[in-house]
Amino acid sequence: MRSFHGQRSLTRAIQIVPFRLRHLPRVLRIERASFGADAWPRKYFLELYRDCRDFFVVAKVGGRIAGYAVACADKRNAEIASLAVHPDYRRRGVADALMRHTLAELSAAGVRRVELMVRTENLAGAQLYRSLGFRRVRLVPRYYEDSGDGFLMARAIQ
Ligand SMILES: CC(C)(COP(=O)(O)OP(=O)(O)OC[C@H]1O[C@@H](n2cnc3c(N)ncnc32)[C@H](O)[C@@H]1OP(=O)(O)O)[C@@H](O)C(=O)NCCC(=O)NCCS
Incomplete structure (x- = not known):
């Protein structure tokens, strides 16, 4: 009989590794x-690699890169700079795995508070962050280049 391992085996198949230029x-x-028109250009990612590479990771599923996350930190505070999962790999726990890994690494580095911005209309992003313990701090009107509003979200880590 074919065996069914369910969601847990999918979660196990997600590998988080450091981002490399390749x-x-x-x-x-x-x-x-x-992100479509909002997508960051190559030069932003090169800057993130230069400045925030300790917390720049990719998620591999079956050897294929399915998503990435990057956080920038000083001693006590960090910001999730960006997080995205390819549409073909969504709702399989990839973002959850990226974020849990990143939060654990930030915690190990001594960071105590993590912030991020999410567009007010980004329900998937907001729900993901809520599920990870982030709470809205405030609305930031016209935060984005196209004048879109964002929510600042934050959580403490131990
Ligand atoms: C938001 C995003 C990163 C989620 O990635 P993902 O790998 O599909 O998310 P996960 O499978 O790890 O989902 C974890 C939890 O987040 C929430 N979530 C994720 N996608 C959701 C959606 N479309 N609607 C509602 N909740 C959602 C759920 O609580 C989910 O848990 P569940 O599947 O058990 O219900 C992905 O949709 C994406 O890349 N979107 C475009 C970029 C973006 O918005 N980035 C984040 C804001 S900067």
């Missing part, structure tokens, strides 16, 4: 597929 073309494709 991953950039795939990360840029994920970025464009996820």
